[in-house]
Amino acid sequence: MKRSLSALLALAVMLASVAPAAAETTLEKIARTGTLTIGTRTGSPPFAYVNKQNEWVGFSIDLVDQLVLSAVSTKVGKPVKLEKKESTPATRIPLLSSGAVDLIAGTMTDTRPRRDSADFSLTFFVTGAQFMVKKGSPIRGIQDIAGKRVGAQQGSTNARIIRERVPSAQLREFPDQPSAFQALAQGQVDTYTNDGIQLAGLRTKAPNPGEWDIVGDFYSYEPYGMAMRKGDSDFRAAVNNGLMEGIDSGKFFEIYEKWFGPRGELPYPMTPDIKKFMIYQSVPK
Amino acid sequence: MQYQFDWSVLWRGQSRDWLLQGLLTTLEISALAWLLALALGVLSGALRTVPLRPLRALAIFYVEFFRNVPLLVWMFFWYFGVPPLLPRPVQEWLFNHGAEFWAGMLALGVYHGARFSEVIRAGIQSIPKTQFEAAASTGLTVAQAYRLIIIPIALRLIVPPLTNESLNLLKNSSIALTISVAELTFQTRQIETYTAKAIEALTAGTLIYLILCLGIAAAMARVERRFAIPGLIARPTRAEH
Numbered sequence: 001m002k003r004s005l006s007a008l009l010a011l012a013v014m015l016a017s018v019a020p021a022a023a024e025t026t027l028e029k030i031a032r033t034g035t036l037t038i039g040t041r042t043g044s045p046p047f048a049y050v051n052k053q054n055e056w057v058g059f060s061i062d063l064v065d066q067l068v069l070s071a072v073s074t075k076v077g078k079p080v081k082l083e084k085k086e087s088t089p090a091t092r093i094p095l096l097s098s099g100a101v102d103l104i105a106g107t108m109t110d111t112r113p114r115r116d117s118a119d120f121s122l123t124f125f126v127t128g129a130q131f132m133v134k135k136g137s138p139i140r141g142i143q144d145i146a147g148k149r150v151g152a153q154q155g156s157t158n159a160r161i162i163r164e165r166v167p168s169a170q171l172r173e174f175p176d177q178p179s180a181f182q183a184l185a186q187g188q189v190d191t192y193t194n195d196g197i198q199l200a201g202l203r204t205k206a207p208n209p210g211e212w213d214i215v216g217d218f219y220s221y222e223p224y225g226m227a228m229r230k231g232d233s234d235f236r237a238a239v240n241n242g243l244m245e246g247i248d249s250g251k252f253f254e255i256y257e258k259w260f261g262p263r264g265e266l267p268y269p270m271t272p273d274i275k276k277f278m279i280y281q282s283v284p285k
Numbered sequence: 286m287q288y289q290f291d292w293s294v295l296w297r298g299q300s301r302d303w304l305l306q307g308l309l310t311t312l313e314i315s316a317l318a319w320l321l322a323l324a325l326g327v328l329s330g331a332l333r334t335v336p337l338r339p340l341r342a343l344a345i346f347y348v349e350f351f352r353n354v355p356l357l358v359w360m361f362f363w364y365f366g367v368p369p370l371l372p373r374p375v376q377e378w379l380f381n382h383g384a385e386f387w388a389g390m391l392a393l394g395v396y397h398g399a400r401f402s403e404v405i406r407a408g409i410q411s412i413p414k415t416q417f418e419a420a421a422s423t424g425l426t427v428a429q430a431y432r433l434i435i436i437p438i439a440l441r442l443i444v445p446p447l448t449n450e451s452l453n454l455l456k457n458s459s460i461a462l463t464i465s466v467a468e469l470t471f472q473t474r475q476i477e478t479y480t481a482k483a484i485e486a487l488t489a490g491t492l493i494y495l496i497l498c499l500g501i502a503a504a505m506a507r508v509e510r511r512f513a514i515p516g517l518i519a520r521p522t523r524a525e526h
Contacts, residue, residue: 089478090478093477093481093483094484097483097484113481116291116481116482117289117480117482118481149380149381154462154471154474154478155474155475155477155478156478160479170381172465173467173471174463174465175462175463179361179365179463179464183465186365187380188365188368188384188385230289
């Protein structure tokens, strides 16, 4: 009896992870439950994190809350509430495909291989990889890292580009930001590379921000998008409509200003080029 | 919506190289750590049975110190804690020659050595003194008594829990990814992040660990059979082909 029960349970888990609600689209699910469930981060300020007041906030969360949610509500024809679940780079795709979350809103770069497994929204943030070094380091960019020990975040697109473009660099990949930064501070690595925005965040939180330089031109293009289950184009259209409405009305730029403006959580001004790119992403009504 | 399986990501492009390299690193770090753990385990396990108090105390200190702190902490200790204590040129040399691998190996070996030690002590101490006296009375020298009587009996008791510990050691080698050792788990996660094929990458990792562990268990079972008391451990009645 016990055996057949556990076998049944195993089967249920397998089915749940492979073919969730095979007959139901995401919009139907949202209409049924009245809830849009997003997978987001708890420690990626200012995109998504838990603040000092113990509230779960951030730029990515605001975009969903203020722009996407209303578009989805309109589409399903009734008010929808937002629910947040933690998702990490390792769990976000499984969470999506199992149906545990409907949308990943964090710091996920939209890439072509990832598009094989998930669909992406419009790009909502643009950054690129740079290097963080101790003040006075001879490293000024990707041209200087041959033979050097370079720290990177494990599985990041940056690591792959370094491996391809500068194979002689000694790459060390760390699973999280704190251990990578520790390795840089102690000299295990000569420089640490990550998306410019992440480095800026890291420097702000460092004990002595003045000790660190962020150097080099962007050597990669990292467009952040929201990911959702593949092949659900009605839902994706609703998410994109929400973002486009926000870009058209200027609300999107207000939210950007709130988090990345001069008085925001992490000052990271939007360049005119990127502003233009955001505006061009919105197709005509 | 249905999840689209694509098993070919595992042997397409870079993934195959990553898997092979990860497997190799896992085997390397585990084998070296296992040898170190065995040496430390035998030494401290034996020391705990000798009548000299300071030596016993030393062995007890080693065992209690190392088995009671999480392995992850030891990894960080050897990687982040120890190098700053070394002179600058030594540090530089280490960082350029795979410091993370050696730190991971030491952490694994020293941690599991403490656990091996208890297994070995239990084996040796379970042999009654009379067994040794009986061996001596038949005219065997001390060395012969150990080689022919004591060790074979002790091994019967040591091998099964040692198998357990060896499997744990192999599985725990995955913790080395936190200090950037590119072992098997690291590489399966690498495949997952680059291809977003989580189920495929995780399945590959699971199967490889399973095969490695079953292989080790089978090898240890052979050792176990070799030292078995005839009739006490069931042997297969006929060869299985």
